[in-house]
Amino acid sequence: MMESEAEARTWLQALPEGDALAMERLETLIAMLREENAKQNLVSAASLEHVWLRHIVDSAQLLPHVPRETVAPWMDLGTGSGFPGLVIAALLPHSEVLMVESRARRIDWLERVRAALDLPHAKVVGQRLEVIEDRPMAVISARAFAPLDRLLTLSARLSTATTTWLLPKGRSAQQELADLRNWRHVFHVEQSVTDPQAGIIVGTLAGRKGKTT
Template identity: 30%
Template structure:
């Protein structure tokens, strides 16, 4: 291990304080356990190329958490994280929103296996990791039109992501997409998808992740009406022929 627990926690606390995020000793311990397990199992489960402690703190943990201050925390919510990978942002958000229920979805069985073991180690309740493709699950009862929020980071461009995500949302629900500086051109290219899926961009927010030079943005999408049942199209089609 290239860093000890005290140094890891010092760096993590510094970032959380800069983000103005309320945290407890339990959060710090859980994120340390998360980091250790992620680091140990990274190769086996092919998780991420970012593995140095400082980078994991900034690019995975703080980047996942930076949206907390933009959420309405008054009511408990049901979340879906599409293409969650090693749990970013879904599992990290769950630690800070313990009363919300989280569904983590990924098309890689290995990653889901990792997340199930991690959830067990952290003794988390109200979290479920599922192996599958968004296009398939969005047609299943109990998944379609049943989430208050969908999150997704680094999975696809906006026009594709909308077709994956919007059918999962309840009418009035919102999706949170983590994006880079190219988000404006993605919005332009997604005009037709927004129209066909009866969704609108509620807001775009510049995110400040402490110590991160890369520009980060949050796109908040609102679902306006029930989705046409032809969406999403068959698995693979949204990516091959985006709306």
């Protein structure tokens, strides 16, 4: 379990995607985050003291759970401040990463960072999830977006039997998965590398019980 900013940076640099250019992009993201956070509350001020651990690695830890040959298209639901969407896009600059966000100020923020980091394959989808057109995704992620059953109800139409779901759920991961009743899935909980009490729901979805996909 990581506890320091130095450990977080070392962990990132050990990733296949954690090269010097990726680290530069993440440094730029952090600098912009600190500046913007004084104007709008993107993240808690206290968390900026441990930004590599709390936001960057907390997002990047999703990558090792995805087969590297099937990382795109990746859709991040309710990207908000940019986590994990912007971090994933910064680490996968040649892959299509779609960041879904409906709030105007957050859309503006995401677009400015996307341009500053020179991420032409990343796209901000400025719509509510309910109205996004159907399109199969290779990966679907969501951090603190909605309770698990509601999340699946809204987004299962974007999933195939091979789509990897990556859902950081904090302390509620095990309980939300245990309470999931109406879906056929192969989900399990992975331990977060940044928080000993947090879990990530990982796996694939076959559809609602009683239906075929």
